[in-house]
Amino acid sequence: MNKKLSISEKIRAGETIVNNLLEFSDIRVFVEPFGYTTEKLGECKTIIDSVKELDLKQKKEYGEQYAATQNVEKEWAEANKEYSMMLKLARLVFKKDPQADNALELNGRRKQSLTGWIGQASSFYNNLLAYDELKSKLTRFGITDEKLTAGKTLVDDLVKATEIQSKEIGDAQAATKVRDAKIDEMDDMLEELEVVVRIALEDQPQWLEKLGIFEKS
Helix, strand or coil, X not given: CCCCCCHHHHHHHHHHXXXXXXXXXXXHHHHHHHCCCHHHHHHHHHHHHHHHHHHHHHHHHHHHHHHHHHHXXXXXXXXXXXXXXXXHHHHHHCCCCHHHHHHHCCCCCCCCCHHHHHHHHHHHHHHHHHCHHHHHCXXXXXXXXXXXXXXXXXXXXXXXXXXXXXXXXXXXXXXXXXXXXXXHHHHHHHHHHHHHHHHHCCCCHHHCHHHCCCCCC
């Protein structure tokens, strides 16, 4: 078995040899003396079916991870749009208030990392909502308590989205690990089976092609 084949190609090759051995008793009779009985071939088929199932699950998990990542990007864009607007107004209002500047983390570049951005935005909203004196100075620009709470909710929703994303990343990685372990088992099984078949059918080489096994050039 060529281990450079794709997963789907390995599955098809394995199914060809195992299913045909199970179907054609006139070929199977030659491998049975080597321990490859119907029961043993059934075990081989189970391994191949497991790989198919695990590969589908792995693809599903990565699809969910991709969707979760897209959702994080969407939530971040929405939260950042609102936060950026309020930040500009807060910088205008508190440009001569170093205490507010420090509490709200007004100056300096915004963090580029998601975690850093969430930290800055959370401090901004939490401190504004906690101190009426600061909050009241923004009302003349239409920044009400309700708008600040809504902005904070967008950040909170983003945090929840990142938690879901982290879970999906873990699930996808775990699914890949389990699938790859089963693929290794299938590779070893098919490699052994091919060697046995070549030995068993040494005098009937015309049947090798029927099993998807071709003479090595």
